[in-house]
Amino acid sequence: MNISDVRSYIEEGLKARSKIDPELVLHLGEKMAESVKSGNKIIIFGNGGSAADAQHIAAEFVGRFEKERRPIPALALHANTSSLTAIANDYGYEHVFERQIEAFARKGDVVIGISTSGNAPNVLNAITAARRIGCLTIGMTGSKGGKLSQAAEVSIKIESDRTSIIQECHIAIGHMISKIVEDRIDSI
Numbered sequence: 001m002n003i004s005d006v007r008s009y010i011e012e013g014l015k016a017r018s019k020i021d022p023e024l025v026l027h028l029g030e031k032m033a034e035s036v037k038s039g040n041k042i043i044i045f046g047n048g049g050s051a052a053d054a055q056h057i058a059a060e061f062v063g064r065f066e067k068e069r070r071p072i073p074a075l076a077l078h079a080n081t082s083s084l085t086a087i088a089n090d091y092g093y094e095h096v097f098e099r100q101i102e103a104f105a106r107k108g109d110v111v112i113g114i115s116t117s118g119n120a121p122n123v124l125n126a127i128t129a130a131r132r133i134g135c136l137t138i139g140m141t142g143s144k145g146g147k148l149s150q151a152a153e154v155s156i157k158i159e160s161d162r163t164s165i166i167q168e169c170h171i172a173i174g175h176m177i178s179k180i181v182e183d184r185i186d187s188i
Contacts, residue, residue, distance in 0.1 A: 016160040016169050025173055028154060029180025031136060032110050036185055041073035043105055043135075045097045045126060046114030049167045050140075051078040054114055057174035065178040072181060075104065077126075097126035107134035115139070116166045118146020127151045140173065142166040 032042060042061055044054035054076040061074035077100045078084055087096045097113075105111060111130035113123040118141035128151055130137050139145075139152030142161060149155035158169040 012160065012162065013165050013168055016158055016165050017172060019159040020156075020169060020173065024154070024156065025176050026180060028138060028156075029177045030184060032177060033181045033184030035108055035110050035136060036072050036181060038108055040106065040108040040110065041075065041104075042110045042112065043075050043077060043101065043130075044112045044114065045077040045100075046123060046140075047078075047120055049163070050114035050116060050170070051076070053167060053170050053174060054112070055079055056171060057112075057178065060174065060178040061181070065175070065182045067182060069182060069185065072185065077101075094121040094125055097122050098129045101126045101129045101133070101135075105130050105133050105135050109133075109135045110138065111135040112138045112140065113148060113152060114170055115146065115148050116142045116163045116170075118142065118144060118148035120148075124148055124151050140170050 044058050045051070046054045058074040058076040061072035077097050083100060084096050087099045091099060101111065111127065113127045115123045118139065124147055127137050127139060127148065131153065137152040139148035139155045141148050141155065141157050143157055143159050145155055145157045149157060156173060158166045160166050
């Protein structure tokens with residue numbers, strides 16, 4: 001990689017971020033805040049880098065984002081390795097998130113599945129289970145959207161095919177949503 005490649009990568013990232021729909025992000029943040037105000041929780045999951053993003057976003061809610069406030073209930077489903085490995089061993093890896101959704105999700109919760117391809121079977125199964133329960137389901141994907149963009153109630157597609165750029169945009173959206181929710185729950 002040389003300076004031209006670095007500049008090109010930065011430009012590619014800027015282009016992808018500029019195509020994020022701010023109205024959709026604001027709408028989702030407001031819906032999530034309503035859910036939290038009603039006593040519901042946020043459940044987030046993904047594989048690999050998307051799992052790291054899920055854990056990062058959940059931490060912003062439970063800890064704090066930019067200001068002191070009460071903790072917001074949020075879970076990253078991959079973080080319990082005993083459950084993850086037991087479910088994978090007993091039921092198959094495609095069920096690791098679905099089984100946890102069935103255990104923890106309740107009607108009105110917000111469930112966010114993150115998959116850069118949009119085709120991770122374990123993410124799809126969990127989103128399908130969450131919709132059956134009556135959760136607000138959000139899919140965060142890359143430009144193609146995959147099956148997740150159809151399975152989730154709301155889909156956020158990042159206009160890039162480069163995994164790293166998609167993940168950078170997913171975490172930016174996670175930060176924006178954290179800020180919106182944090183600002184809206186002050187009255188609690």
